[in-house]
Amino acid sequence: MAKYVYRFSEGDKDQKDLLGGKGANLAEMTKIGLPVPPGFTITTEACRAYMRDGHVPPELRVEVTMAMREIEDAIGRRHGDFHEPLLVSVRSGAKFSMPGMMETVLNVGLNDASVKGLAEFSGDERFAWDSYRRLIQMFGKTVLDVDGDLFAGALEAKKKQVGAATDVDLDAEDLRDLVETFKQIVREQCDREFPQHPREQLDMAIEAVFGSWNTERARLYRRRERIPNDLGTAVNVVTMVFGNLGESSGTGVAFTRDPSTGHSGVYGDYLPNAQGEDVVAGIRNTLTLAELEQLDKKSYDELLQAMRRLETHYRDLCDIEFTIERGKLWLLQTRVGKRTAAAAFRVATQLVDEHLITMDEAISRVSGAQLSQLLFPQFDGDADRQLLTRAMAASPGAAVGEIVMDNAQALERSNAGANVILVRRETNPDDLQGMMVAAGVLTARGGKTSHAAVVARGMGTTAVVGAEELDVDVAAQEVRVDGTVLRPGDVIALDGSTGEVFLGEVPVVDSPVMRYIAEGLDAGLAASEDGATEELVHAVDRILTHADTVRRMQVRANADTAEDGRRARERGAQGVGLCRTEHQFLGERREFIEHLVLAEGDQAREAALAELLPLQRQDFVDLLEAMDGLPTTIRLIDPPLHEFLPDLTELAVRVALAKERGEPVGREEKLLAAVSRMHEQNPMLGLRGVRLGLKVPGLFGLQIRAIAEATVALRRAGRDPRPEIMVPLVGSVRELQIVREEAEGILAEVGREAGVSLDLPIGCMIELPRAALTAHRIAEEADFFSFGTNDLTQTTWGFSRDDVEGAFFADYLENGVLTISPFETLDADGVGALVVAGATGGRQTKPHLHLGVCGEHGGDPESIHFFHNAGLDYVSCSPFRVPIARLEAGRAAVMAGEDATA
Numbered sequence: 001m002a003k004y005v006y007r008f009s010e011g012d013k014d015q016k017d018l019l020g021g022k023g024a025n026l027a028e029m030t031k032i033g034l035p036v037p038p039g040f041t042i043t044t045e046a047c048r049a050y051m052r053d054g055h056v057p058p059e060l061r062v063e064v065t066m067a068m069r070e071i072e073d074a075i076g077r078r079h080g081d082f083h084e085p086l087l088v089s090v091r092s093g094a095k096f097s098m099p100g101m102m103e104t105v106l107n108v109g110l111n112d113a114s115v116k117g118l119a120e121f122s123g124d125e126r127f128a129w130d131s132y133r134r135l136i137q138m139f140g141k142t143v144l145d146v147d148g149d150l151f152a153g154a155l156e157a158k159k160k161q162v163g164a165a166t167d168v169d170l171d172a173e174d175l176r177d178l179v180e181t182f183k184q185i186v187r188e189q190c191d192r193e194f195p196q197h198p199r200e201q202l203d204m205a206i207e208a209v210f211g212s213w214n215t216e217r218a219r220l221y222r223r224r225e226r227i228p229n230d231l232g233t234a235v236n237v238v239t240m241v242f243g244n245l246g247e248s249s250g251t252g253v254a255f256t257r258d259p260s261t262g263h264s265g266v267y268g269d270y271l272p273n274a275q276g277e278d279v280v281a282g283i284r285n286t287l288t289l290a291e292l293e294q295l296d297k298k299s300y301d302e303l304l305q306a307m308r309r310l311e312t313h314y315r316d317l318c319d320i321e322f323t324i325e326r327g328k329l330w331l332l333q334t335r336v337g338k339r340t341a342a343a344a345f346r347v348a349t350q351l352v353d354e355h356l357i358t359m360d361e362a363i364s365r366v367s368g369a370q371l372s373q374l375l376f377p378q379f380d381g382d383a384d385r386q387l388l389t390r391a392m393a394a395s396p397g398a399a400v401g402e403i404v405m406d407n408a409q410a411l412e413r414s415n416a417g418a419n420v421i422l423v424r425r426e427t428n429p430d431d432l433q434g435m436m437v438a439a440g441v442l443t444a445r446g447g448k449t450s451h452a453a454v455v456a457r458g459m460g461t462t463a464v465v466g467a468e469e470l471d472v473d474v475a476a477q478e479v480r481v482d483g484t485v486l487r488p489g490d491v492i493a494l495d496g497s498t499g500e501v502f503l504g505e506v507p508v509v510d511s512p513v514m515r516y517i518a519e520g521l522d523a524g525l526a527a528s529e530d531g532a533t534e535e536l537v538h539a540v541d542r543i544l545t546h547a548d549t550v551r552r553m554q555v556r557a558n559a560d561t562a563e564d565g566r567r568a569r570e571r572g573a574q575g576v577g578l579c580r581t582e583h584q585f586l587g588e589r590r591e592f593i594e595h596l597v598l599a600e601g602d603q604a605r606e607a608a609l610a611e612l613l614p615l616q617r618q619d620f621v622d623l624l625e626a627m628d629g630l631p632t633t634i635r636l637i638d639p640p641l642h643e644f645l646p647d648l649t650e651l652a653v654r655v656a657l658a659k660e661r662g663e664p665v666g667r668e669e670k671l672l673a674a675v676s677r678m679h680e681q682n683p684m685l686g687l688r689g690v691r692l693g694l695k696v697p698g699l700f701g702l703q704i705r706a707i708a709e710a711t712v713a714l715r716r717a718g719r720d721p722r723p724e725i726m727v728p729l730v731g732s733v734r735e736l737q738i739v740r741e742e743a744e745g746i747l748a749e750v751g752r753e754a755g756v757s758l759d760l761p762i763g764c765m766i767e768l769p770r771a772a773l774t775a776h777r778i779a780e781e782a783d784f785f786s787f788g789t790n791d792l793t794q795t796t797w798g799f800s801r802d803d804v805e806g807a808f809f810a811d812y813l814e815n816g817v818l819t820i821s822p823f824e825t826l827d828a829d830g831v832g833a834l835v836v837a838g839a840t841g842g843r844q845t846k847p848h849l850h851l852g853v854c855g856e857h858g859g860d861p862e863s864i865h866f867f868h869n870a871g872l873d874y875v876s877c878s879p880f881r882v883p884i885a886r887l888e889a890g891r892a893a894v895m896a897g898e899d900a901t902a
Contacts, residue, residue, distance in 0.1 A: 002057075013314075021335055022333055026041070026333065029310070040071070042234060056203070075239060083121065086109060094213070096227050103208055105142055115128050139204075140185065151182060155178065210235065226820055238332070245273075251322070252268055253321055259343055261532060262345070264350065266307075268288075310334055318335070345371075359543075368864075372881075376497065378497070396462065398509075399462035401440060405472070442465075515527040524541075555874065556578075565627045571883055578786070578876050579632065616703060620706055638689050645675050693727070700739060705750060726763050727764040761784055766785050766835075767789070767855075772838035777845075785842050786852045789835070789853055824856070832870070839871055853876065858885065861884065
């Protein structure tokens with residue numbers, strides 16, 4: 001039979017799954033001899049049984065009775081006694097901290113009779129009636145579902161009636177009247193009397209805490225924090241100790257270090273003559289712990305000793321709730337304290353220097369998400385700002401600039417030296433030029449995985465997307481929002497961390513940590529304004545340096561240009577994992593693609609390709625020179641060819657209008673016929689990738705020759721280019737075999753002409769389920785695999801990345817089908833299983849097959865841990881995410897118990 005109740009003396013801090021965080025830590029404090037009021041924890045298993053069956057397990061009541069009697073024996077008072085009543089608190093406590101999301105009831109056990117006994121026993125009539133009114137108020141709201149505003153309104157009315165500034169100014173008679181008012185509210189709202197039997201109160205409170213697990217606010221919080229819905233909460237029943245027993249009593253919260261900065265010292269708040277909820281409710285101004293020292297030196301000294309013991313025991317910053325009852329200190333809760341990103345890095349290295357943790361532990365105490373917060377620029381918090389709208393934060397940072405509404409405006413104004421914000425209804429590949437020069441991107445449509453969001457994150461450009469209040473009228477060259485009309489040239493500011501859009505300029509503050517990442521330690525320290533910031537820069541440097549020494553996986557970058565490559569190297573990238581060559585065909589080069597499409601016969605097609613060869617060769621010379629000595633994986637052209645051609649509808653209209661005007665349309669009519677012929681209903685599953693390379697003779701050959709000739713040129717110049725040729729969208733080993741045969745022939749030919757050997761690695765992307773499942777065969781023709789998890793997610797789920805988020809992702813998240821977009825964090829169960837299958841199959845054929853990942857997930861912290869455990873050799877991400885990936889790859893190795901230096 002399941003055991004549902006554990007005394008504090010029976011548990012420890014490692015039992016959070018069963019006892020919840022609060023219960024496990026109360027047990028741990030009891031275990032090490034700190035002053036914890038007697039109590040017990042009802043397990044999360046009991047809550048899950050309640051959620052499953054719709055009622056409290058019958059045997060739980062028996063276990064609660066046994067535990068309550070043990071408390072009564074220890075305290076020497078009885079729950080329900082009229083003369084010296086034992087009161088308890090009933091508090092939630094889930095495995096993961098959910099502050100303020102679930103319920104607490106204090107003073108359980110008071111009734112009309114025992115309140116008089118409490119007054120006599122304590123010698124303080126006011127305290128007794130104050131405790132009773134608190135019970136009715138909390139019990140009424142939490143357990144009986146009475147509108148809390150009714151109680152709050154009655155309390156305010158009473159204070160106003162007697163001229164009391166705060167509730168502390170109400171005397172015993174006032175509180176006795178308030179109790180009667182509160183009981184009347186219960187009577188009117190619930191059609192029943194406030195329960196007088198202490199055990200009934202206890203049972204109802206326990207069930208109410210169970211029920212609070214599924215309140216709307218708790219579900220919303222879990223969705224945001226990605227906490228599973230089936231964990232349930234534990235319930236802690238704790239002997240009441242009273243901070244509202246006069247001026248020698250009080251309650252407070254303490255931190256062993258400053259959670260905002262990480263600085264050592266005494267930090268916290270104290271409120272005399274109060275109970276715990278008064279501190280967080282903000283109904284009175286709190287005192288500092290330094291002021292507590294003046295009020296009660298003995299309790300202050302005991303608190304500091306307890307804080308030191310807890311920090312030493314947990315070896316981390318601790319958050320402590322405490323109560324002083326007539327000079328006696330009691331600890332009611334502790335946990336590893338939440339902290340800012342800056343504090344996390346400072347505290348981790350401080351604890352290393354104090355010899356409380358190792359450097360391996362230090363990198364496990366920080367996260368890529370925290371490092372990300374330190375890298376991106378932020379608006380000056382002291383500056384005035386006017387909020388225009390708020391939407392989805394898609395790519396962090398702070399951007400200020402003039403509104404531009406198309407590529408031409410963006411290029412013109414940026415060439416003139418202006419910072420620009422590209423504002424569009426939504427973006428598509430045609431907007432890439434504008435996005436590349438923009439300081440920020442703002443769209444009226446789309447989600448976190450829309451084109452604008454994905455591309456902006458990849459480029460490190462600030463982006464806010466899905467601003468539905470925006471009416472973007474390109475024809476009128478206006479952006480309208482809530483009565484405000486903006487036009488190109490007007491200045492706005494985007495906060496990509498909050499999704500806020502401001503009217504006018506807002507000063508931007510550079511991050512010293514970003515300066516360190518991009519330019520080195522000296523630059524970061526030079527940008528620091530004080531010793532605290534210098535300490536932070538040093539802490540980040542130490543932790544990143546250590547992560548680099550322990551990680552097994554390499555970190556490469558997605559880089560399409562030489563500038564991307566240089567930026568990646570500055571941030572510690574060990575190569576390029578993905579060069580998307582299609583980006584080299586945009587802009588002015590579109591006309592060369594049109595020549596290729598319109599070419600009639602082999603000779604014309606070869607001439608069109610010959611036009612592109614020197615341009616492609618120079619692209620690769622520039623990139624390989626920037627990445628000299630490092631592997632550079634170049635993906636052959638991937639998207640459908642028609643993406644580089646005019647829009648079918650626009651072209652048809654243009655041709656029709658030209659005909660009406662009697663203008664010549666020969667070339668455009670031919671182009672229209674070609675575009676119509678190539679048009680597909682679902683191009684992402686059509687003629688693209690390797691299929692395009694096989695369908696259009698010479699297209700892949702052009703790129704392979706350009707890579708080969710660029711390699712020869714750089715070697716002759718004394719450089720060390722290390723290109724790798726990657727074939728996209730392979731689903732069959734035969735596809736790869738055909739391309740490989742062509743590639744080897746071209747490499748041999750160029751090598752013979754140059755008098756060098758060009759034995760370049762040739763591999764493929766694994767981005768189709770079939771490729772993952774037949775990887776053992778594809779590996780026969782591949783020197784390496786790179787998992788393209790963007791397309792693998794699309795083809796596994798049957799999702800179109802550009803469409804599904806706005807269409808139904810919100811409903812899926814609301815209903816728990818998804819906890820996060822699978823395009824942000826890898827779907828480990830589905831897509832991840834295919835990654836493992838592909839890795840296993842590939843190495844079954846070639847045990848030392850090099851494996852990497854180059855999708856959007858290569859820079860996602862949680863996904864990086866999955867790739868480490870799956871045995872991949874490297875991840876590739878945007879240059880701006882390289883430091884985050886370096887840190888997370890190190891954390892993954894440490895948390896998996898590996899030592900790359902061994």
